Amino acid sequence: MRYLSSIFFLIPIFLLACSQSIKKNEPLFVESRKDNKDTVWAKYEVKTVDRLLSISIEKEPAISVYGGWKDWKKDATGFFRTEKVDDRWWIIDPDGYPYIHRAVVAFNPGKSEKQKEVFDKKYGSIAHWADTESKMLKDYGFNGTGAWTNVDAVRDMDQPLVYTIIVSPMGAYKKDHLKKFGGKYEEAGWQGYRFDLAMVFDKEFDKYVKEAIEPIAKYKDDKYLLGYFTDNELPWVFDALDRHLLKLGEKEQGHITAKKWLRERKGKDISVNEITDADRAAFTAFYFDTYMQKVTHALRQADPNHMYLGCRFNQDKNKQELTNPEIFKVAGKYMDIVSINHYRKWEPDQECLNKWGEWADKPFLITEWYTKAEDSGLPNNTGAGWLVHTQHDRGLFYQNFTIGLLQNKNCVGWHWFKYMDNDPDDLTTDPSNRDSNKGVVDRYFNPYTPLLDQMKEVNVQTYHLIKYFDKK
Template sequence: MPRRLLPVFFGLWFATQATFAADSARTVEVRTKPGAPWRTENVRLLADLPLPPAEPVPLDRLGGDARVPLHATGFFRVERAAGGRWWLVTPDGHPWYSVGLAVVKSTSGRSAVVREALREKFGTAANWAETTTHDLRALGFNSLGAWSETAPLRAVARPLPYTLVHNFMGSYGRKRGGTYQLPGHTGYPENAIFVFDPEFERFCDEFAAARLPATRDDPWLLGYFSDNELPFRSRTLDNFLRLPADDPGGRAARDWLRVRRGSADTAPSADDRAAFLDHVADRYYRIVSAAIRRHDPNHLYLGSRLHGQALASEAVWTAAGRYVDVIAANIYGQWTPDREQFARWARWSGRPFLVSEWYVKAEDSGLPNTTGAGWIVRTQADRGRFYQHFALGLLETPSCVGWHWFRYMDNDPADLSTDPSNRDSNKGILDIRFTPWTGLTGAMRPLNERVYDLLGYFDRHGRDS
């Protein structure tokens, strides 16, 4: 039998739930990085909504709302309801909202502390997978985000739906040469991806052919992310123009500007930059989506996990909307969800979005919290307040179909083998010894359990409630 954390986990959770409920603070002190000044932000909590008493929602085997029958295809799909709400639809034909957790793994880089804790608490990776799946479902999570340890987690008796990252451009870049590691993502020369390389299209087809058939018939797979945080920037044209004359990207940019403006030496205008960014993004999504759909026509294409300047780019969202089923976005720097921005995304793309990364770190973890883009707050209870506050804003957004909290486990500061953005920070729902941060999880569970009730509430009472 697996060595279960459940009794300890929920004994701690119930104690913290009482603390969280009793502490009705509606403000949180927050800052952007260690040493930055603190400021005060308001929060809206689940308790602020006039909801009726919770009643169990019947769920299908994948976590969909079994009260609502929809067309079943045997795989996940998307559908826009008559009222404008976008839904993911389970293979069994019920509306589903993805409440997920990213990087659900039994190890963390080369951390000796994590490996020893794994042996002590679980014994084997299989026991870890069974126990973790049970515990995440008990916290109201229904899906696994990017970079999760899908092999053992998929093998459990009752798995969670999962996602996969295949890194088409990143993998091509490693084969081609010229890429380098940046915090959180791959770097490219002049921030210009290799989308105009003549070999890229064939590489994508061969890459997909080697990887996608293994999962193409799996109903538990939600879909694919094709890369992470590509540099779709407002001055992408300028970046490509700085490439050497014999580089395929530099040559393509000069030819494009020459056709558009009559000369490759013309200073680009704002309209030129937007049009070229659309050209780059369109080519990337067209090539990658064709490869994915050729070798797996069954699963959703979830995009390339947009971030930074791309989140404000009409050109990028419009291009993605031509090819992507659900557009993944990594959101940082927003304390309150920017619903005006979300409405623009929907207008530009005509597609729903999924928040593929978001988190907040707390000082009471004892970690330095110098890496990563998330906010810093004082306590784990403050992390819980932020979770409820931000999640409520996503739930009242009709084009949002879910979120994936980043991440399952904290970073081990002693492990320098990891990505530079994941070195010393309190991002997880667990510490590096698999102990839950109950101030956070005590706020996650009651909201996660009422996701379908909350979606109905916002749709009935207006999305500004």
């Protein structure tokens, strides 16, 4: 009888285990819209750590002080670098351990009047905020910060997060360039660049490169610095040659340089109608190379120890940079890691990821991406991220996207955009970020725990997941 009782006691446990196993075998879907203009909610499948049936949830791996994986070791140089090991790209941390950078962008407290009031009550000082919030991020498996971070606050911590710095020479020059030419022309770029052109050929730009980059010398000995970005989402349009010749005045330096380049390529003057796509592709390489030469020369002079993380590519339409092999070939000559702000995809396109690695022969870092949820109470009208119902759904999106990144041997990390929701009442913020749910904390510093719980599952298993994928 006692034997039968034991059997009857075990049956529910067995059935529960079976039902859980069946559930994990079933596809999991999240309802989403690409943006608020899309009126139809559609179901998208997501991959999660617990649904990778061949992997058991392992205990968190031993990590270095920087967040590197103490599974194997390469040469320790005292600074972050990259190395390709067994056909997979890695960041190597200052102690020589393999490392994947998992960061949040804009690690900064909000600046609206209400946010300042909450900040003062909750933290009292920037140092206490940085210590408290960096511990929170580490508890959820993050090991770094992305662009537009309060670098001084991070550096003052006893155990800093691995941080990045962004400098914006072209962004600064754009303002003065538009003061000179703005209003005279009807067209303006989506980032405010005149005719969607970065004015790399202007001699005046060189002064801005020097002014923006020289000050970074003070960071050159900091082991917690991953590297530098220059500018953000510059317009590397495929028809840049046509625009230089047709849009710019004949006495402008960009027009003169483009005309000279085309004459030397063709051996004679030709009309714009005779320009081929091969000419356009070659000019994008020359055009982008000019920018790269100027900024990397200045970076290496000011700080020879740290990596150049690129200029945060973004556009993939009409043969722009993310689909232009010539741009990536140039990037590979100068960048240590290619930075990409990756929007408009539910999950990474492995074919694209492979092409980026092949074209540049360098690893890439996803430096902006996010999704936003209805339950945040925000209107979610602005921004490029997908829209889902809940914070839990945001977390599932995170798992699905990062698992796709980890499958690819060219990826060395990702930066979630961003740390904190903006206050919609603060009209000094960038309009593209103002009213949408992008943060891991809300506008009053309250963490989105259902989101962070799902993020942690991937973050703490990152190195085990890589081992799993590389054995398949």
